[in-house]
Amino acid sequence: MTAPVTYVVLLRGVNLGPHRRVSADDLRAAATQAGLVDARTHATSGNLVVTAPEGLRAPDVAAKVSAALAERVGTEVPAVALDAARLAAVVEANPFPVAAQDDPAHLQVHVGPEPVDAAGIARLDLANAGRELLAVAEGVLYVHYRDGIGRSRLTSDVLDRAAGTWTTGRNWNTVRRLHAMTGR
Numbered sequence: 001m002t003a004p005v006t007y008v009v010l011l012r013g014v015n016l017g018p019h020r021r022v023s024a025d026d027l028r029a030a031a032t033q034a035g036l037v038d039a040r041t042h043a044t045s046g047n048l049v050v051t052a053p054e055g056l057r058a059p060d061v062a063a064k065v066s067a068a069l070a071e072r073v074g075t076e077v078p079a080v081a082l083d084a085a086r087l088a089a090v091v092e093a094n095p096f097p098v099a100a101q102d103d104p105a106h107l108q109v110h111v112g113p114e115p116v117d118a119a120g121i122a123r124l125d126l127a128n129a130g131r132e133l134l135a136v137a138e139g140v141l142y143v144h145y146r147d148g149i150g151r152s153r154l155t156s157d158v159l160d161r162a163a164g165t166w167t168t169g170r171n172w173n174t175v176r177r178l179h180a181m182t183g184r
Contacts, residue, residue, distance in 0.1 A: 004037075004051045006182045007061045008087050010111060011046025011069075012078040012168040020075055022046060027065075030072050034064035042177055046077070047170070049181045058083055059113065080113050080168060084182035086138070091179050093137040094172075099144040104172035106145045110159060115139030117164035124162045130154070141167060 009031070014022045024041040027048050031039035036050040052061050062081040069077045082090070090109060094100055099107040110116070118136040126132070132154055133144040141163055145152050160166050170178070 003054050005054055005056070006084040007036075007050050007052055007058060007081045008084070008178045008182060009048040009050060009062060009065050009079050009081045010168050010170065011048075012080070012166065014046040014077060020077060022069060022073055022077060026069065026072055030065055030068035033072065034061075034068040036061065036064070040181060042181060043174065045170075045174075046079075046168075047174060047178055049178060058086070062113065078113075078166065078168070080111050082111065087175075087179050087182060090138045090140055091175065095135040095137055095142055096133060096144045099133075099146075100172050103144070103146070104176070106148060107172040108143050108145065108149070108169040109172070109175050110141040110143065110163070110167035110169040112140075112160075112163060112165035112167040114165040116141045116167065117162070120162040120164050121159075124154075124158070143169070 011022060014020045024044060027041055028039040031048060031050045036052050038051040040049045041047060058081040062079040066077055066079040096107055116136050116139055121134055121136050121141060130152055131146045132152055135142045
């Protein structure tokens with residue numbers, strides 16, 4: 001008998017405007033349709049915690065959820081999955097513990113389907129970007145937007161180009177909540 005594995009699935013670019021609307025109900029139903037169990041959502045920004053059979057890898061979990069969502073809501077929705085152990089490692093590796101404590105809403109973790117290219121991030125020209133702090137650890141990008149995300153010139157497109165992969169970001173409050181939901 002194999003042990004099930006808990007995953008966090010993060011959707012990219014949902015519920016930000018009139019397009020790519022995905023309700024929590026649709027997300028949970030898509031997970032069930034994909035053969036995953038114990039589907040739970042957090043907030044309305046594409047955050048899912050599920051249990052999958054052992055042997056199903058993170059990219060497969062993300063692909064199954066994405067395919068089921070496309071069938072259910074009629075639009076492609078990119079997704080990335082992290083198993084509970086990897087999410088725990090991401091939480092533990094946070095290079096900005098003071099921001100996590102004092103300014104968690106402005107600390108974001110950007111996760112992609114591939115590891116973030118640390119060298120690409122290091123080459124970013126931050127001379128005119130603002131006071132953002134960036135670091136790469138555990139294959140993800142941590143950004144502390146000290147002056148707020150809305151004012152930053154480090155847009156998702158800029159970060160994705162430097163990272164060498166598309167990413168989806170979650171603030172530290174959401175990351176901690178998802179980590180708690182995994183039971184680790």
